[in-house]
Amino acid sequence: MNKTFSGGLLIAALFLAALNLRLSINSISPILESIRNDLNMSAWQASLLTTIPVLCMGIFSPLAAKISGRWGLERVISWSLLLIGVGTLLRFVVDSTISLIITAFIAGAGIASVGPLLSGFIKRHFSSNVPSMIAVYTLALTIGAALASGLSAPIQTWLNSWQEGLAIWGILGILAIGVWVLLIRRIKHSTEMGADDKADKGAKIPWGNAKAWLLTLSFGLLAMLFYSVTAWLPPMIQSMGYSKWYAANVLTIFAVVQIPAGLLMRFLLKKIPSRLLWLLVASTVELVGFIMIMFNIQPWIAAMLIGLGAGTLFSLNLLLPIDMTGNPQEAASWAAMTQSVGYVIGAAGPLILGWIHDTTHSFSIAIIGMIAVNLLMIGFQYLAVSKKPKKQAEVNVSNA
Secondary structure, X not given: OOOOOOHHHHHHHHHHHXXXXXXXXXXXXHHHHHHHHHHOOOHHHHHHHHHHHHHHHHHHHHHHHHHHHHHOHHHHHHHHHHHHHHHHXXXXXXXXXXXXXXXXXXXXXXXXXXXXXXXXXXXXXXXXXXHHHHHHHHHHHHHHHHHHHHHHHHHHHHHOOHHHHHHOOHHHHHHHHHHHHHHHHHHOOOHHHHHHHHHHOOOOOOOOOHHHHHHHHHHHHHHHHHHHHHHHHHHHHHHOOOOHHHHHHHHHHHHHOHHHHHHHHHHHHHHOOOHHHHHHHHHHHHHHHHHHHHOOOOHHHHHHHHXXXXXXXXXXXXHHHHHOOOOXXXXXXXXXXXXXXXXXXXXXXXXXHHHHHHHHOOOHHHHHHHHHHHHHHHHHHHHHHOOOOHHHHHHXXXXX
């Protein structure tokens, strides 16, 4: 990291940007029934509120990587944070289904751009401390998700308005924009924002790279499992005979245990820097959790294992594109590809599980399907990471 700039400001900018990546999505579910009743929304329309932002991640991520080559990572991230903030704050005044869906699209476009560009930001400013900054990224993202999931309903009750329960999270977006504007002013006239962007401008989305596709499929299957669990874990638990309260708490456990997972990953990599080892360990932990769910063995422990596995895998999947690229713009391009295609795959997960349940009137086959996806993900992880260039592996070990 260039000594000219304040490390604290860079870390604060990274943390606040990542904090905003799940707020507008995770705030929906806890108060969805109130929204549906007030706007007379169908279940299909309601599903768009979470599906649209995920699909935006697939559509806009490559575009963001291309634009950042011209205007710079920091500028495009700040513009994207503005979209997230505006899209979320507009929920103060929504009064129809279509207007609420439009806010989901606006915020989703911003989220889609920020996610992959933060990988390039980390590559540029923290090239010698990548795992630690990925841990900061993951920590902020999971804290944001937990805050929105846990506090949106109480805020709605306190303010007696679901609109305010959704829109209040836009305040954090405005706070993030302020920090990023300050950061851009600090680096505006530096070589870091001028020559670096010019040098990296030629980086393109690696559509023809086999290794990039393996990473993309690995991330996509991880996203499919994550969103499937997020959408269907409570109904699965209730179908086993547990109460609605117990099922909701199991989902909370799944979300909360992901918060320390990124920090845990950093310390594990310091001890043993092998990416492949920890990918396989985390995937196996997640697999054990799914098997426990299948046999109805202590669902709360199963959710803890699935959450720990998912949180660690997410951190590692953010790290891999940075590992395998040579400059910030290339890292952003690889991250854009893995996240764009990956989130489209992930968005299909809840829909497929819902279709299986509607067809079979049981979650048994759906759970078996999740176990199969987990095993397939392990295969792609092995192929993607097992054969790394010797020189690159040595560099990554020194950075861990």
